Amino acid sequence: MPEAPRLSLRVLATSDVHMHLLPHDYLTGLPSPRFGLTRTASLIAARRAEASACLLLDNGDFLQGSPMGDIAARPQSGRRSAIHPAIAAMNALGYDAAALGNHDFNYGLRALRQALSRARFPVLAANLRMHQGPARWTLITRRIADQHGARHIVTIGVIGFLPPQTVDWDQDLTGAIACDDIVETARTALPAMRAQGAQIVIALAHSGIGALEPSPRMEHAATALAALPGIDVVIAGHTHEVFPGPHIRAGPGIDPIAGTLAGKPAVMPGFGGSHLGVIDLDLTLAAETGAAPALRIAGYKVRCEAVDPALPGLAEVTRPLMRAHRATRRQLGSRIGRSAVALSSHLTLLGQDAGLRLVCQAQRWHIRQVLKGTRWQDVPILSAAAPFRAGGRGGPDHFTHIPPGPLDLRHISALYAFPNRIAAILLTGSDVAEWLERSASLFARVPAGARDIALLDPDFPAYQFDVIDGLRWQIDLSRPARYRVDGSLADARSRRITGLTFRGRPLAPDASFVLATNTYRLASCGLFSPLVRDRPVLVKSDLLCRDVLRAYIHRRRQVAPSDLPAWRFVAQPGSSALLPTSPMAQPQDVLAHAAECAGETADGFRLIRILL
Structure with a gap:
C-alpha cells in the first residue's frame, strides 16, 4: 500500500x-x-521564508486602540477618503484573511465599512448579523508539495467569530447589528463549509480561553469552540494573553505547554504586535470514496514567538503608514491647557490618581450642564471612572505619567484611552454602594495576619475598577470578594465596603443620585449590568468622554486635581499585600498606608509592599 502523501x-x-x-x-x-x-x-x-506553504491570519481588533485609529476614524480628519492605515499595513503584509473584533465597531458602522472597503483580503464574522456585513467564512486554496515532490491542491476553510456581547458594549449599534452565540453558530456553519470543500477548518475566534463546556452566549468561547467536531485549529484573542505560555493556567481542555485547546492546536498571540503565533501542521492526504481527498492533521508544533525589540520594522509595511503617522503626531501636539500637578496612574489601584479625578470632575461638569433646567438639576451628581492604563497585561510601561505643565491632545488620549460616550443614570444610595462593592472585587482576599499576598486578582481588569468621586469609603480585604469579574455573585454574605459617606454623613440607602458614567457601563452584560437594568437613563450622548475632558480643561485653562485618595483599606495589623506597578513608582508616594519596596517581578513591574 503506497504511503499517504504528507504535506x-x-x-x-x-x-x-x-x-x-x-x-x-x-x-x-x-x-x-x-x-x-x-x-x-x-x-x-x-517565518514565511522558512515554509513552503503558509497562511497569514489576523484575529480582530485592528482598527481601534491608539490615537492613529481615533484620528483615522474622524470625518473631519481628512482621512476618510484615504485608505485606513491598518488596512494599508495589512494589505502590504498580504494577509490571507482577518476576523472582526468587538473594538472594530467602536467608531460606528459607517467608519467600519469605509475602512474595510479597501481591504485586499476577506474579513470574517460568522456570528454577526448585519446588513451588507462581512463574509461568514472563506475558502483558501494552496498548491502544496508532498514528501515526494508531487503537488496537491488543498482547500482550507477559515471562519471568524466575535463576542456576542459586541452589540451590548457599543450601545449605538443596537438594532443595526446582532451577534449570535459562537458555538451554536459554528455547529450550523461547519457542515456547510465542509460541503463547499473545506478540507480543514481554522477558527479565528476573537474570544478568550474559557470553559470547555459551552454556555449560552459565552464571551470566552475558544476552548468550547475547539471541542466541536470539524474545527481543526483555533486562533484565540480578545483577552490580550499569550498562549501557549506560562500565564494561562491549565484546566479541562486547556494545555498551555503543548498549545492545545480540546486537543486542537491553538495560539493567542498577545496584543499590539507583541507576539506572532506560529502553528506548523503536518498533514496527510487520503482519498475517500465519492469525496474530495480527506486532509488530516497527523502532527503539529505550536508556539507564540515574542517579537524582539531590536528587530527593525519592515520597510514595505512602514512606508504606507508614514503620512498617517505624521498627521497623528501633528494633531496630538495641539495645546489644550495646563496642569498645575502631575497626573499619574502609578498608584491608581490605591486610590491615588489625579488624572482619574480630573476625568470625574469633567464628567460631573458636563452632566450638570445637560441637566440644568430639568427635574433632575438639584439631585446630587456623583461621577464614576476607571483607570485604563494601570499595568496588567499591558506591561510595566502601561501607566500614565504626565508632569506638571502644558496639556496637549495626546495627554487627553492618555487620560481617556477608549472612545466611550458620556452618559448618566439615576441610582439610589444602595445602588451606589453595590457599584463600589463590584469594583472592590478587583482585590484578592488578605486574611488577618497574612503576609505578602498578591493584592490584585489577575483575571480582573483594571478598567472594571470604578472609583466614584464625591464619596468616602474603606475596603475590608479580610473579607472575600462579593462578585466575580463576570458580575455573578461569588459570596452573597460578604461585603467589603465599609464607612461609606457622602458629604461627611453615612450614605442613605434610599437617597437619589445622578451617576455620571459612560455608555459602556450601560451595557446589558458584564460586571455592572444588574445595577443599570431598569434604572432611569438621564443622559445617553454621542459625545465622547475624552471630548468632554478636553472641553473641561480648555474652559478652565489650568487644572489642579488632587490625588488624595477617597478610599483606603481597613487596617489589618500584621498583614501585607504586594502591588505590581510602574518602575517609576516610589513607596514613599503612598499616602494612605505605610509602604516599602519589595523588588521587581520577572516581567519588570516594581512590587510595593502595602502594610495594612
Whole structure:
C-alpha cells in the first residue's frame, strides 16, 4: 500500500493589534520597545521564508486602540477618503484573511465599512448579523508539495467569530447589528463549509480561553469552540494573553505547554504586535470514496514567538503608514491647557490618581450642564471612572505619567484611552454602594495576619475598577470578594465596603443620585449590568468622554486635581499585600498606608509592599 502523501502548512497569526502599527507610543511621544506591527512584519517575513506553504491570519481588533485609529476614524480628519492605515499595513503584509473584533465597531458602522472597503483580503464574522456585513467564512486554496515532490491542491476553510456581547458594549449599534452565540453558530456553519470543500477548518475566534463546556452566549468561547467536531485549529484573542505560555493556567481542555485547546492546536498571540503565533501542521492526504481527498492533521508544533525589540520594522509595511503617522503626531501636539500637578496612574489601584479625578470632575461638569433646567438639576451628581492604563497585561510601561505643565491632545488620549460616550443614570444610595462593592472585587482576599499576598486578582481588569468621586469609603480585604469579574455573585454574605459617606454623613440607602458614567457601563452584560437594568437613563450622548475632558480643561485653562485618595483599606495589623506597578513608582508616594519596596517581578513591574 503506497504511503499517504504528507504535506506541511504553516499558519501565522496576529491578534489585537489595536492600531499599534509602528513602534511608537503616541501617548508619550517616544519610541515603543514593546509594540508595533511593522516590527512583527519582519518576523512574519522570516517565518514565511522558512515554509513552503503558509497562511497569514489576523484575529480582530485592528482598527481601534491608539490615537492613529481615533484620528483615522474622524470625518473631519481628512482621512476618510484615504485608505485606513491598518488596512494599508495589512494589505502590504498580504494577509490571507482577518476576523472582526468587538473594538472594530467602536467608531460606528459607517467608519467600519469605509475602512474595510479597501481591504485586499476577506474579513470574517460568522456570528454577526448585519446588513451588507462581512463574509461568514472563506475558502483558501494552496498548491502544496508532498514528501515526494508531487503537488496537491488543498482547500482550507477559515471562519471568524466575535463576542456576542459586541452589540451590548457599543450601545449605538443596537438594532443595526446582532451577534449570535459562537458555538451554536459554528455547529450550523461547519457542515456547510465542509460541503463547499473545506478540507480543514481554522477558527479565528476573537474570544478568550474559557470553559470547555459551552454556555449560552459565552464571551470566552475558544476552548468550547475547539471541542466541536470539524474545527481543526483555533486562533484565540480578545483577552490580550499569550498562549501557549506560562500565564494561562491549565484546566479541562486547556494545555498551555503543548498549545492545545480540546486537543486542537491553538495560539493567542498577545496584543499590539507583541507576539506572532506560529502553528506548523503536518498533514496527510487520503482519498475517500465519492469525496474530495480527506486532509488530516497527523502532527503539529505550536508556539507564540515574542517579537524582539531590536528587530527593525519592515520597510514595505512602514512606508504606507508614514503620512498617517505624521498627521497623528501633528494633531496630538495641539495645546489644550495646563496642569498645575502631575497626573499619574502609578498608584491608581490605591486610590491615588489625579488624572482619574480630573476625568470625574469633567464628567460631573458636563452632566450638570445637560441637566440644568430639568427635574433632575438639584439631585446630587456623583461621577464614576476607571483607570485604563494601570499595568496588567499591558506591561510595566502601561501607566500614565504626565508632569506638571502644558496639556496637549495626546495627554487627553492618555487620560481617556477608549472612545466611550458620556452618559448618566439615576441610582439610589444602595445602588451606589453595590457599584463600589463590584469594583472592590478587583482585590484578592488578605486574611488577618497574612503576609505578602498578591493584592490584585489577575483575571480582573483594571478598567472594571470604578472609583466614584464625591464619596468616602474603606475596603475590608479580610473579607472575600462579593462578585466575580463576570458580575455573578461569588459570596452573597460578604461585603467589603465599609464607612461609606457622602458629604461627611453615612450614605442613605434610599437617597437619589445622578451617576455620571459612560455608555459602556450601560451595557446589558458584564460586571455592572444588574445595577443599570431598569434604572432611569438621564443622559445617553454621542459625545465622547475624552471630548468632554478636553472641553473641561480648555474652559478652565489650568487644572489642579488632587490625588488624595477617597478610599483606603481597613487596617489589618500584621498583614501585607504586594502591588505590581510602574518602575517609576516610589513607596514613599503612598499616602494612605505605610509602604516599602519589595523588588521587581520577572516581567519588570516594581512590587510595593502595602502594610495594612
